[in-house]
Amino acid sequence: MMATVIEFIVAALLLAGAAFALVGSIGLARLPDFFQRLHGPTKATTLGVGCTVLASAFYFSWLEGGISLHELLIVMFLFITAPVSAHTVARAALHRHVKTSSRTRGEPWKH
């Protein structure tokens, strides 16, 4: 009984994680300009990886009968590094004057 419940939780988390990662990748392919594409990896992937890792923590905690929490470190490091890398990439693009879609409003450095 317990096994079934755990399996359902793990399966649900894996599916949710995969769905978020997929949507993040679709965003990367589909959004019109560089800065909009940047939103995919900073958000969708954090939760995608988060769900997958949580599934792993559940599964191995149950399998080995203890608490397996080192997966949480992956999430923590990801939350610390994702904004920094996004910031670095965005700044590089800004300095190279990467084109933005014509719908983008407000370019504060122009006035």
Added chain:
Amino acid sequence: MAARSWLPHPNLTLFLFIVWVLLMNTLSVGVVLLGALLAWWLPSITRAFWPEVPHVNSGWKLFRFMLLVLGDIVHANMVAFRLILGPTRKLHPAWIEMPIDLDDPFAVTVLASTISLTPGTVTVEVGRGHHKLLIHALNAEDPDALVAHLKARYETRIKEIFE
């Protein structure tokens, strides 16, 4: 100051210790001893890179802030889900300048990172002197409202915690 010299970053020491124990995934005497040694030693040899100790006023408030951000990350992902799969013509991308009232560099970093992780916004540049942030929003129909929202939801809380 004397107490500071052998334990320059008490919070960082605690944090490193927790990371070490999680990394080892067990709680044995050896792990705890080596973890305590590393957690004490690493902040001492890296203190030159981080002269100012970030000051946390209230651990409880910090914890509640982290839960709030975690909830917002989930919410932001739902929103991004819809925006990415919906028609891209309906998006309103915008550059936004957000004035900030924080002085502590660490607090500014926390705010900038929080904004990047949550509702459809990425911090692109931290202005000189930390007086404003340049933000790119994926979908902002009303930039002023977004700035007000970010200030009320995150900045005031960060100010309470770190300053």
